[in-house]
Amino acid sequence: MEPPNLLPVVVDDLREQIKRLEARLTGIENHGRSDFIQDTTGDAEQEESSVGEYRRGHDQQTSSMKTIPKVRKCNFMEFKNRFTEEDGCYAIDVLESGVLLDQEIHQEQLLRERLGESSGRALSRAAKRKADALVKEANRTNDALRNAQSDDIWIRRIRIQSPALLRIFSKIQGETWSARPRVYYRPFCPLIYYLPKMKKVLGELEKRWASHLDGTSGEAPGKSIGDDVEVGEEGEEGEEVEEALDDSPAALAVMRCFVEFLDKDVVPDSVRFASLDYSSDARIRFSDLCYLFRTGDTIYRPVEGELPGCRDSRMGQRAWRVYHVDYSSGRIQAPSSDHHNSVHQGPEVNDGRFTMQSYCIDHTGDELCVITNSFTIPPYEGLKPVNSLPIFPLRFVADHKHFLQLAMDAGDQVLRSIETKHATYNSWTIIRNPKGSFVTDANGVILKHPEHVNSEVMVDYGEAFQACPSWRPERAFLKPETVNQTTVSDDFNIHWWSGPDRARLLRESSEIRPRRTGIHVLQRNKFVSEDPFLAADSENQQLGQHTTKKHLRHEDKVLITCRVFAYVFRERKFAHLDVQRLKPSAQSRDALDSLRIPEETKDLIQGSVRGHFIQKEFEKRNGEEGLSLDVIQGKGTGLFILLHGVPGVGKTATAEAVAQANGKPLFKITVGDLGLTPDQVESSLRHIFRLASNWDCILLMDEVDTFFSQRSKGDAAMTKNALVSVFLRVLDYYTGILFLTTNRAGALDEAFKSRIHYKLYFPPLDKQQTLDIWKLNIQRLRHVEEQCKERRALKISETAILDFAEHQFDNNEKRDGQWNGRQIRNAFQVARSLALFEAANEAARRTGLSSNEPAPAAVMDVKHFLLMHQITESFDNYMKEVFSGMNDGDLALEMEHRADHWTNSRWAKKIGGLEEYRDRYNSYDGRRSPFEGPPSRGFTGRPRSSSHKESRPSFSIPVSTQLYSSNTLQPPLAAGYDEAVVDDLGGDMFPLTSPNSRQRHQSNPFESFEGEYTAGRNANDSPRVASGPNFKSLTRGNGGYSFGRDSRRQSNFEAEPDYRKERNEYGKRERE
16 A cells, blocks of 8 residues: 655654653653652652753753743743743742633643644744744633633742742751642642741841842952853852852842741731731632631531521531641542541541641530541532531621530530439430431431420430440540651643744753642641640640540630530430520429328428438448348339329329439339330349439339239239239339329239338318319419510400309319319310410401501400310210210229229228327327227128129118128118218218218228118109118129129219119110
8 A cells, every 4th residue: 555645844853742742751761750649758859860851951940041030920921832932931830710711721731632742843834834833823712811810810839940949948847859840739738837947047148249249349258140040050150059058148139038938928828817807708729728717716517407597416517627728639548547437537638628636625415525527618619608608717707606606515514424414305306417427316217306304304425335336436546747848840841932923842850749748738737735734634645644625725615515415304215406496404393382182291391302312321321231221232212102092182292393303313114115015124124223213313113013013923924923023022112202103003013112211191082172273374374474475465265254263163073073283284274275376266257357456465264164074074974884984983883993082081080180199299209100000899891792803883782681791791871971970979870871962971891771762763862771671773684794893883873863773795884
């Protein structure tokens, strides 16, 4: 195949280009390592020894070139090209450009590719015309780019070319450099960092050479600035010149130029943000970020979507302190030793992001510790408001002084809460750790949704970390790091041309670019060693001591994480809580004083509880365990109190009030918290008892009958019996205070009863107690309304409401429809809501009518309580229908769980009245309990029925031959006795029936009588005791109905005329 016909000139030109390419390849092979990142300073200078064969002139200047002690400011084309020899003689070259720098660089690259990097060989006329056209076009484009950004240009790069300046700079850094030019990119941190030392050198040069340089001295101890100083000069003279290079008038001249340039054009930009804050509306370029962030600065991390002036601590720690700012943007980053766990730590090669490392202060449960985090800002174009950055200095926060004070107060509160522990909390939980990552629960499940908590809490870091090990802070110890420096050769060479027309390329030279100067590491090490808290923490770690709050300065408290680890008693688990929502739990007797229970009962409970805590405090102070009254050491040191009675009379409230009066947390547990198997119950009990004992809690077990029901025989009861046995064993060794409540005291196991120190009965509320509770709720509601500032306070018709309360009690006394304390409180809550709803509707109606009259205040009136009464009564009637006319008290007595008719006042009347009873209590001589009552002749309780374990209630009427003796299992006519007819002088109790359905008659089981039940009487007639041969029994088929324990009053059945006395096949009485 014949080669194509080419012009000889073109062939020669191609051959020449091939030769140049081969020469360049040879040079690259000789010093190829210079184009890669080196590990030590000066590695880029290794090119010096291998460029002799490659004739590019490199960085050596000709002997005729002298340094011009001036700064040359230029655009990118001028920065990378030399069109005259003088262009390369300036001490400092400065690249100024704006946002179009990338286009300038692209334009220069494109022109060089088109010119083919001609080496000086004469071109053909056509090729020369083409080259001239390309150069002119490039010049016009550069002029256009310069004009387009003339109003907004800034210094982008600084090249130091003066051999004297390079030598002085290398000595200051303790290194040895070649004379190759060095180019520094914005933000010029090494130049700024070493400027004070450069000024010190300048001062020494001024003393030695100022007079000679200014022409005031005849002869100086060295060559004058006008002398020819050949940088690459060899021989003895060259060595002398090299030694005098940094100590001569020429050195003084370039040093003056350098310092003056930095002070005037560089330093002002670097300190511009130091005096600015939120009010300045400052904006910043990405390349200037290190001017904004400095080591030691307190920075603020906002929440995405956060409103100005608000802070959401559920999203992580806000305030951090910078200890390391990385200036090498877009360069290879070696992970710091103290940042291996940073959530923002990226791969080894940074993508150009600005990186800073900071720390805050946390607690390990034993001492304060340092937590580190790395923050990055991705590159962006143009100017950005400072407070729009992902993180920025705290002074750019709106009202930052107020925020700073709040943060310091929060830090103080964290330190206090760790010591005091007990507090209340009413807010949302925190679901992120200080670094902003989602936290996990004890099972490792990520918590992505906060929970609202309104409960007492106990701050305890140690217990929280034991329950959830992943919550333990990742502690860091900041130590000095090794300073590593790297340099590279800039791959965009400087071209030396024969003239501005770029007709001939005379040579190329490269320059060194410091990639990692180590300045950021030097600043980091200096700050870490000087910061008081960091230095103390590092020293304590070496000495094995704890870092405590005494090592904190006041300004350090802003760095304390604003979340605490606390146990939430209501939820019975640990959680992250916002310390600013914590409120100290104050000791107060208000709740105890507001209880409507006898004062003697209050004093008994409060005295025994307080005495128990006094003993424990004494043992803690003396560091020894007190002796137990039990023969087995460590057993029986707890205090157990049983509160039993009908629901809603203040049993649980009593335990809560006693806890508040003693300033102790109330720890409630239920059967659901313990598990279903003996192993689970034992493990849960030991864990709960340990926490309660450590925190001096008052433990409350509501509905304790679910734990301690009577044990029974049979394989089916094995698990239940095992649970009771485990509970009894663990209870023996509990050293704290335990309140137990139940409304089924009869179901308790007998072994449990003996372990209780005392049992207190809470009877149904009497009329005065009920009215007092109504008044108390009115007072509390008024207090709540006074705190509401957003609307008019609720008006309360107090007189009418109290009249309704009295009427409701009196009218429902015979029908057992009185409200208990809990029902009264619920009625107030609903009535208030209804009143507010009516007021809102009225306001909306007036708004629709365009009425100018102000909306009336909400009024809570009797009608709201009447509605609640109707609803409650309807449900009670429904339940009576379900249980064939029996109420809750009847059912409880039938199942032998509770006797609501019982009151301590009966014993008081037996000894001559309540006043004498109280006198006996006040003059207690230790021989008899005031609660025991006087000895009763022949009183042993109601006779027990063999049918009490039946699943359905039954009823029995004694026949004419039925006698009641001491061993009779059948019940009497009535289970109650009338206090009004009891012989106050000590006579026997007579089995009479009271017309008052609230009072039960107690039969004397030792006294027999015969009675006759007369059927078909008027429902309003009182029951009648009769005797005779016609006393008949109600039967179904051939069997009789035994009524077990007489939990249904005889008068009750007669008061229900709608019910048939016969029962259906399911044992239920039906309506007629």
